[in-house]
Amino acid sequence: MTTPDLSTRRPVTALPTTGRRRFAAASVAVLALVTALVTVPSAAHADGPTTFSNTASITIPDNGAASAYPSPITVSGLTGPVTAVTVTLASLSHPATGDIDALLVSPTGENLVFMSDIGPSGAGVPATNATLTFSDAAGGPLAGGGTVSSGTFRPTNNDSGTADAFPGPAPTPSAQTTFAGAFAGIAANGAWSLYLVDDAAGDSGSIAGGWSLTITTAAAAVATSTALTSSANPSTTGSSVTFTATVTANGSAVTSGAVQFSDGATLLGSPVTVNASGVATLSTSGLAEGTHSIGAAYGGAPGSSRAAARSRSASTTRRPSTAARSATRACSPCRPPARRLPTPRTSPCRVCRPRSRRSPRPSAASATARPSTSTSCSSVLLGRTSCS
Template sequence: MTRRTRPSSASVLSAVTALVCGVLAAVVLMASPAQAASFSNAAPITIADAPCGGAVGQGSPYPSNIVVSGLTGTVSDVNVTLNGVTHPFQGDLEILLVSPLGCSSNLVLLSDAGTGALDNATVTFDDAAAGQAPQNTPWPPGTYKPSNYTELTGADPFPPPAPTPSANTALASFNGIAPNGTWSLYVLDDGCGDAGSITGGWSIDITTAALPSTTTVVTSSLNPSRTGQSVTFTATVTSSGNPVTTGTVTFTQGATVLASNVAVNASGQATFTTSGLTQGNHLVTATYNPNASFNTSSGSVNQRVDNNTVVTGNVYCNTGPITINDNGPSFPYPSNIFVTGAPTTLGIVTVTLKNVTHSFAGDVEAMLVGPTGQNLVFLSDAGTAGVSNVTATFDDAAAGPLPQNGAWAAPNTTVTADPTNYAELQADTFPAPAPAPSAATTLAAFTGTNPNGTWSLYVKDDGAPDIGSIAGGWCITLTTSDTTPPSVTITQAGGQTDPTSTSPVNFTATFDEPVSGFTGADVSFAGSTAPGTLVATVTGGPSLYNIAVSGMTGSGLVVVGIPAGAVVDGASNPNSASVNTDSSVLFRSRQSLPAVVTGSVNWKLRDVLSGSGPPTVTFTYGTTPLVPIMGDWDGNGTKTAGTFERGVFKLNNANDSSAADITFTFGNPRGFPVVGDWNGDGIDDVAVFAAGTWETRLTGAGTLGSFSFGPALNWPTVVPVAGDWDGDGVDGIGVYNLSGGGPLGQWNLRETASAGAPQRTFTFGGSGQYPVTGDWDADGTDGIGTKTMSGSLWTLRDTASGAGDTETINFGAANDFPLVWRN
């Protein structure tokens, strides 16, 4: 075989796998610019005559092969030439070309074309020819398109090892495949009575196209990262700006394969995730592996990995070892420590190198760089001997520097020294990324700077031939100079309702830095209107505290604050006064308290529900004759005075002698007033009872409706009452038999203000005992009680039932009208 070719440029070999008739075969692909070459096999092919009766005559050899090698790129054009073709009948010739891929990568070049003879003819098959060889007339030697005509007997009969002929009709069907490998020509005679030959063998002309170039870019999901953190490296492969969606990528670090043959996705991306990178700089390279469609390319990213900083009080350490390489920078270079949450002004810093070992200590040089850029060479040219497992602390307050001559210290010991930088013949230099050394000579260079951020240690060896290590890593100790007072903001605690009837009331105090000494005694209640002795209980810390306030004996605002100087921070700075963004909660006392009215206009209120004693609040309100009532008319939690007179309600939002705040006409002028919260909105409403008929009204909304409940009798034979009997926040109604209507002292109650049968019936009280209702134990459920009309004795039960414990108090006098209020 001979080969002629134009010169080609240097290329990169790549192994590409092709599926050949179900068998994997290795094909060598050269990835470089376009080429054109001709390959030939001059050995003659003898064409045996087909025996009569349907069999075919095979060429010999069968097949005739040409091995193509050294081409780059992929096929862009193929032409085939037959040299010295002799046959008495052209139409008997059947010729099949098979590419190195085999299987369906084949083409019938000639079949059943022509009726003439060929004598030592040269015949070329080229897609660019003017036309096919004719089917039913003789054709001369020349160049033709592939000429495959349908046979009467069906498909072209190529026996094995030839593959089944494909449906391809043009040589262009080979475009895009790898050219190198064995091309096979199968020749047959499918008619009896004649034989032939191809005395000069055959040749194949192949032109290849250059593979498209690619670009690979690598990115990191987290750079820099910390040891143990998961980092994903993403390689994005493009060609002419478009994603490459086929092929694979291999990730490496130096000679180490991190992940191989990772398939690219529809976005042209391949990823590799690891959490196993050690401290230091890692050059991670992603290489797009060359294939039959695209050229190779690679990209890299420098991944920085740092150890997690270990914090103990004001000592910050990187415990990772540092390898001191001979006559060059250490690894890692630099080693970093991360400081967060420290006060913003640095006073003093010291540096400790732990477990230093080196065969000649004078070669070790170390520079410290602070978060704001200040730097200090604190170790250079100290010692003329080796050092073994010595821990050295550098402190401006030490007795002196390390020695210039001799040893630092005995093996396995510790030493403390001033920063030690002896003059050299040449100034200290540190390779990038270290900054140029400053002229500073003490660690005071860092005083006054903000210590929060990254501290970097650059270590190098400046002489050969020796190495070493700092096996225990390094630490810095920070003493801050803090003059800023801590600030504090007070807000309602999460989940705290406002208004509330629940004690304690909770607030959150948030300091901008840790503080100490904060107790309940430091809490101010200035601006609070809730009665009682308020007490604060403080929990939490050191920056976030909960303030729980209790001790309220009545309704009103609970307001908290923290005065200046209550606590101190770590630098003994006292706090500034609190900023109160939402530091008040309206407390509504649930406990009902006794009240009486003498002569219709003299009101007496007591703010405790026990024992006996004089009134706490007294005032006059209203005129005679009238019926006194009390209710929470404005929803502030306090029940205040009101009157009903011949259908006119006059309500006061304060327990004093001021004029009525609310006046309206409602109900039967001959009826008796009742107060209750009919819709559960926290504001009391009114009703008028007359002869078993109830007329109800919602505050601010007008008439609610009327219905019948109780006997058709009037007050005072029966007394209408109201209360939240079941604790659902909505008041129900009832009637009490004071002097008639049934057994005296009998209660008939409903849990809503509506018509219907009694839901609770029991006896409590009796003749001469006037009914009262209220939440005596502040549990959200109203109980019952009576006051003797001829005296001052109140008998109370915490539930609206005929059984249970009772308590008694003494308040008022004979013939005083009993009421219930809430402060």
């Protein structure tokens, strides 16, 4: 995945000649899997544009708040953060549309005055059954010259300096001037509210067809789980060890993106693309003796934000033991030494020493015999040598 750094680590030990090494192919140790959550965008969950409507008629009184205050629309079923918002007022009629102030409020309180003070100050600027759509993508603002006709316009707030006032429960209007500035990145689901106010005396109006809200969201962030294992732990120095990272989301394999393996802060090779089973592998025989913390960081699909979470695993490498090495070579033939020597600690064979034995006592008819010396060697299991 991400995303936050959720790294977890496991020690990997590589021992010296008389100790242990990293991941060993013949190891009886089994790695427990370490799982980390990684946040990765998934294009399959993008929504939009999706339209929600409240078709109830709204009455706009002379110099006051609308009859439905606020007029709500409940949004549900969308995933991912908001990227675009569009508002449509259906069949607006009013002799002086410049009197109307319109405030849109999200479920979490973000808000935007998207229509206010249309037309020249003091001008009537009437509208009759006009359907007005407000979108950041429109070509220009609502000009308000002459009469207001149906069309699509950018959010238009011609406030000349005095902030628009909306009675409670409306919040204080924000300083935002676009839908994206006010709502991009928030969660879409919940109750959206439209607050309408006529802020001047002398006329009233209505929105006969109610209003609608169109929302587009980005791809939802999906939590992925990365499991890391090693083919052997511990292992013998110089032997090949394979690390396997398996990436899943909601129990299914993640089939795009790549995994970066690492040894502590050192990257192991280049990122490895996951296969159709969500698996990425890396083999190495270059781990030095000692303990190593191996990581597998899933970076997400190409073009997505990289996830910083890591799954950690540990393994041990060992050198061959002295006994194992000595068992592979035969002892040299024993020869009587010229002088007494201590037995070397590292040698699997003992130095043969002459053993004296006396001849039988001479008979009366024979001469005195000198002591004779004989030496022979016999090899036994594990390279031990005894002399007789």
